[in-house]
Amino acid sequence: xIPGAPIVTAAEMRAAEQAVFARGVSQDELMERAxxxxxxxxxxxxxxxxxxxxAGPGNNGGDAYVAARLLRNDxxxxxxxxxxxxxxxAAERMHALWQGPTSSLYAARPRPMLVDGLFGTxxxxxxxxxxxxxxxxxxxxxxxxxxxxxxxxIDTDTGGDLGAPGGIDVSLALGALKPGHLLDAGLAxxxxxxxxxxxxxxxxxxRTIARPSIETPSAHSHKYSRGLVAxxxxxxxxxxxxxxxxxxxxxxxxxxxxxxxxxGEGPDALVRREVRSAEDLAEFLAWDRIDAVVLxxxxxxxxxxxxxxxxxxxxxxxxxxDGDALTLLGTGAARWLGTRDAPTWITPHSGEFDRMFAGAGxxxxxxxxxxxxxxxxxxxxxxxxxxxxxxGDVRLLAGASPWLSTAGTGDVLAGLLAxxxxxxxxxxxxxxxxxxxxARAAQLAGPALIADDLIxxxxxxxxxxx
Ligand SMILES: NC(=O)C1=CN([C@@H]2O[C@H](COP(=O)(O)OP(=O)(O)OC[C@H]3O[C@@H](n4cnc5c(N)ncnc54)[C@H](O)[C@@H]3O)[C@@H](O)[C@H]2O)[C@@H](O)CC1
Ligand SMILES: Nc1ncnc2c1ncn2[C@@H]1O[C@H](COP(=O)(O)OP(=O)(O)O)[C@@H](O)[C@H]1O
Ligand SMILES: [K+]
Numbered sequence: 001x002i003p004g005a006p007i008v009t010a011a012e013m014r015a016a017e018q019a020v021f022a023r024g025v026s027q028d029e030l031m032e033r034a035x036x037x038x039x040x041x042x043x044x045x046x047x048x049x050x051x052x053x054x055a056g057p058g059n060n061g062g063d064a065y066v067a068a069r070l071l072r073n074d075x076x077x078x079x080x081x082x083x084x085x086x087x088x089x090a091a092e093r094m095h096a097l098w099q100g101p102t103s104s105l106y107a108a109r110p111r112p113m114l115v116d117g118l119f120g121t122x123x124x125x126x127x128x129x130x131x132x133x134x135x136x137x138x139x140x141x142x143x144x145x146x147x148x149x150x151x152x153x154i155d156t157d158t159g160g161d162l163g164a165p166g167g168i169d170v171s172l173a174l175g176a177l178k179p180g181h182l183l184d185a186g187l188a189x190x191x192x193x194x195x196x197x198x199x200x201x202x203x204x205x206x207r208t209i210a211r212p213s214i215e216t217p218s219a220h221s222h223k224y225s226r227g228l229v230a231x232x233x234x235x236x237x238x239x240x241x242x243x244x245x246x247x248x249x250x251x252x253x254x255x256x257x258x259x260x261x262x263x264g265e266g267p268d269a270l271v272r273r274e275v276r277s278a279e280d281l282a283e284f285l286a287w288d289r290i291d292a293v294v295l296x297x298x299x300x301x302x303x304x305x306x307x308x309x310x311x312x313x314x315x316x317x318x319x320x321x322d323g324d325a326l327t328l329l330g331t332g333a334a335r336w337l338g339t340r341d342a343p344t345w346i347t348p349h350s351g352e353f354d355r356m357f358a359g360a361g362x363x364x365x366x367x368x369x370x371x372x373x374x375x376x377x378x379x380x381x382x383x384x385x386x387x388x389x390x391x392g393d394v395r396l397l398a399g400a401s402p403w404l405s406t407a408g409t410g411d412v413l414a415g416l417l418a419x420x421x422x423x424x425x426x427x428x429x430x431x432x433x434x435x436x437x438x439a440r441a442a443q444l445a446g447p448a449l450i451a452d453d454l455i456x457x458x459x460x461x462x463x464x465x466x
Contacts, residue, residue: 001399002195003211006204007177010121010156016175016202027090030198031059034174035066035094037196038148041172042067042115043076045144050077052111052138055095056118056152057084062091063148063174064117065098072100081108083118083131105134110141116168118152121178127153127163136165147171150180151189158362159183159384167191175200177208182398183363183384206364206394209387211440212420212433214251214465224289226253227422230273231294231415232281232312233259234305234324239298241266242408242451243322243415247294249458250419250437258284278307285315291422292318296325297411318343318421322414326352333357337374344376345421345431347414353380364394379417379431381410387435389428397435401442401449408451413438416458437461 008016020030042051051071055064061084072078079101086095103109118135119127127135132153139145145168150156153164159180171190173181175198180186182193217226229247233240237259244257248269257266258275266272275281285293295312299305301324309328312319319342321329326348329336333356337344348356357370367380367388380386383405385397416438420430441457442449 001182001208001397002177002193003208005177005195005208006202007179007182007206007208007394007396008202008204009179012202012204013121013175013178016200020200028093030200031062031066031090031094033198034063034196036070037174037198038063038067038115038117038146038172039070039074041170041194041196042071042113042146043074045146045170046076046113049112049143051079051113051115052108052142053078053080053115054105054118054135054138055080055082057091058087058119058122059091060117060120060122060148060152061086062094063120064115065091065094067115067117067148068100069094069098079103079111081105105131108134108138110138112143114138114142114145116145116147116152120149120152120174121156123152123154123156123162125162132163132165139165139167144169145191147190149174150178150186154180154186154189156180159186161185161189164189170194172196174198176202176204179362179364182208182396183386187384187398205392206396209395209397209432209436212436212465214433214462216466221253223253226251227291227419227424228252228254228256228289229292229294229415229418229422230256230258230285230290231297231418232275232299232308233257234298234308235300235302236298237264239323239408239411240294242411242455243294243297243418244270245455246412246415246458247419249455250416250434251462252419252422254289278304278311281308281311282314285311285317290315290317292320292418294320294322294414294418296322297414299324301328313340316342318345320345320347320414320418320421322347322410323352327355330355334370334373337376340375343426344374345379345417346374346376347379347381347410347417349381349410364388364396368392368394377427377431379413379435381413385435387428387431391427393428395428395432395435397439400439403445403447403449404442406450409438409442409454412451412454437465440464
């Protein structure tokens with residue numbers, strides 16, 4: 001994934017394009033820029049093999065006509081399939097400049113290099129079935145498929161499946177990434193996403209996550225100045241222990257695991273505090289050294305868990321809620337979370353998120369709406385992780401190791417997030433750092449990782465951010 005890259009919707013991309021036109025750049029010139037980027041990448045991947053280019057009726061097709069002309073002029077063996085009548089304007093003019101062989105979709109013969117210029121950000125409905133079948137077949141028979149901007153059949157703003165085939169090798173995002181490159185079906189169907197810089201300024205509050213910058217403790221640091229994390233144990237103590245160990249490895253100065261047992265497994269450096277009842281917890285959380293509380297991993301959903309949740313809610317310090325705490329909140333999440341004055345982060349997977357929030361639209365839209373409603377920063381986990389703040393900022397992590405889909409990795413993320421919070425991070429910043437470190441630790445741990453392996457890799461991941 002391209003780090004720190006802006007992500008824009010189809011409408012925002014169109015607005016950015018209009019601003020470029022208003023500065024005096026013509027539509028034809030912008031299409032030439034897009035088409036030459038496509039031609040350059042196509043030549044690189046075709047490596048001399050015959051090329052088939054599919055051109056649709058809109059500007060995505062316009063880019064395809066430009067690329068076809070430039071490639072042919074450079075001596076490549078190019079044939080073109082035209083679908084629909086080119087739209088008036090630049091696409092029509094670029095169509096008129098194409099002088100090579102053209103066939104209809106249903107007469108098209110497969111070639112080793114396929115370029116998909118059927119639809120881009122203008123796709124508004126599912127691909128017609130016959131078209132989808134021919135496209136899928138041509139792509140299957142090609143040795144390499146490159147999609148212009150997005151694969152035809154991926155919803156630009158949601159990543160939803162509108163009939164795109166599998167097996168696309170590269171999508172060349174034009175001007176900026178779109179949500180469809182990173183979310184839902186788009187995540188797998190786009191293949192490798194490359195970005196073509198068309199010199200179109202975009203003003204985006206949505207970005208892919210980037211490597212954080214982490215400070216080495218200062219000469220005068222001490223354990224309390226580096227932040228104290230309290231993790232509350234529940235019915236499944238292993239989960240809380242994972243979160244506590246991740247907070248330690250994530251750079252917190254002091255980590256306390258509060259639960260039934262004053263002694264238990266875990267590193268000697270982990271401080272334990274006996275907390276058996278809600279009263280015990282209230283007394284413990286009154287300690288003013290505590291900089292953040294993690295509640296939820298392995299908490300359980302019984303009466304005591306509910307009582308713990310109420311006590312933690314009332315604590316005046318930053319709160320990280322995960323797992324069972326989120327299930328307990330359920331549809332009352334917005335009402336409850338909105339009452340807190342101290343900052344809150346919640347880290348639901350999609351099951352937990354759906355139990356808390358209704359709403360429509362893309363994963364980004366839904367997460368943003370929930371963040372605004374709850375006034376919490378939300379890390380909406382999954383193969384595509386969306387982080388949203390109440391202020392409207394979004395960070396997106398796609399393409400993390402699928403080996404993360406194993407029990408306990410979310411507990412590690414919650415503890416790691418707490419460590420970033422106590423080191424002074426606000427809002428989206430600690431969440432972005434935690435997600436980056438988590439994904440990097442997974443990469444370093446390699447295949448068949450277990451949650452514990454992530455913790456072992458955190459120091460290495462952190463060392464890359466100093
Ligand atoms: N955003 C940018 O900065 C640039 C965008 N350009 C290109 O312009 C594209 C967007 O162009 P357009 O807005 O013309 O849109 P598209 O080319 O994606 O397609 C729009 C056309 O397809 C029709 N259509 C939509 N869904 C359909 C379906 N399922 N079946 C059949 N017809 C369907 C629409 O009615 C319209 O005629 C981008 O993806 C990109 O390739 C470049 O030309 C220049 C730079
Ligand atoms: N297929 C996947 N690809 C990338 N990351 C994934 C995938 N599945 C899960 N993850 C990540 O793994 C973690 C799982 O968290 P969660 O579902 O809460 O598990 P647990 O509750 O067992 O700890 C999250 O950080 C999530 O983003
Ligand atoms: K396309």
